[in-house]
Amino acid sequence: MKLTYERMFGCDETYNEVLLQSGIEEEPTEADIRFAADIVEGVQSRLPEIDAIIQAASVGWTVDRMPKVDLSILRNAVYEIRFGGQVPAAVAVNEAVELAKAYCDERSPKFINGLLGTVVRTQ
Numbered sequence: 465m466k467l468t469y470e471r472m473f474g475c476d477e478t479y480n481e482v483l484l485q486s487g488i489e490e491e492p493t494e495a496d497i498r499f500a501a502d503i504v505e506g507v508q509s510r511l512p513e514i515d516a517i518i519q520a521a522s523v524g525w526t527v528d529r530m531p532k533v534d535l536s537i538l539r540n541a542v543y544e545i546r547f548g549g550q551v552p553a554a555v556a557v558n559e560a561v562e563l564a565k566a567y568c569d570e571r572s573p574k575f576i577n578g579l580l581g582t583v584v585r586t587q
């Protein structure tokens with residue numbers, strides 16, 4: 465999620481740089497790094513399509529008005545649900561809600577859950 469967020473602002477930081485800035489000292493495995501890179505690259509390669517899916521599922525919000533952390537969480541989850549194929553949709557939704565609880569305001573988990581529920585039902 466943090467790598468996707470960084471890309472919104474034109475930053476090309478590595479997985480390890482983001483971990484360091486986050487205060488995470490545990491060394492990532494090659495599989496962790498590859499999984500994160502696959503998601504970030506997948507989101508970037510399908511960004512207009514992912515944003516169109518988010519826009520179609522949102523009620524009363526445009527992608528441009530969404531908080532950037534919420535949007536980065538949504539982009540990752542929509543990629544995983546629609547294009548990633550490595551994670552079941554329910555797991556992607558649950559992970560997104562948990563990230564929202566940790567990094568967003570108190571209304572975001574409900575918003576993200578509802579929006580992603582719509583994405584899952586309409587696929």
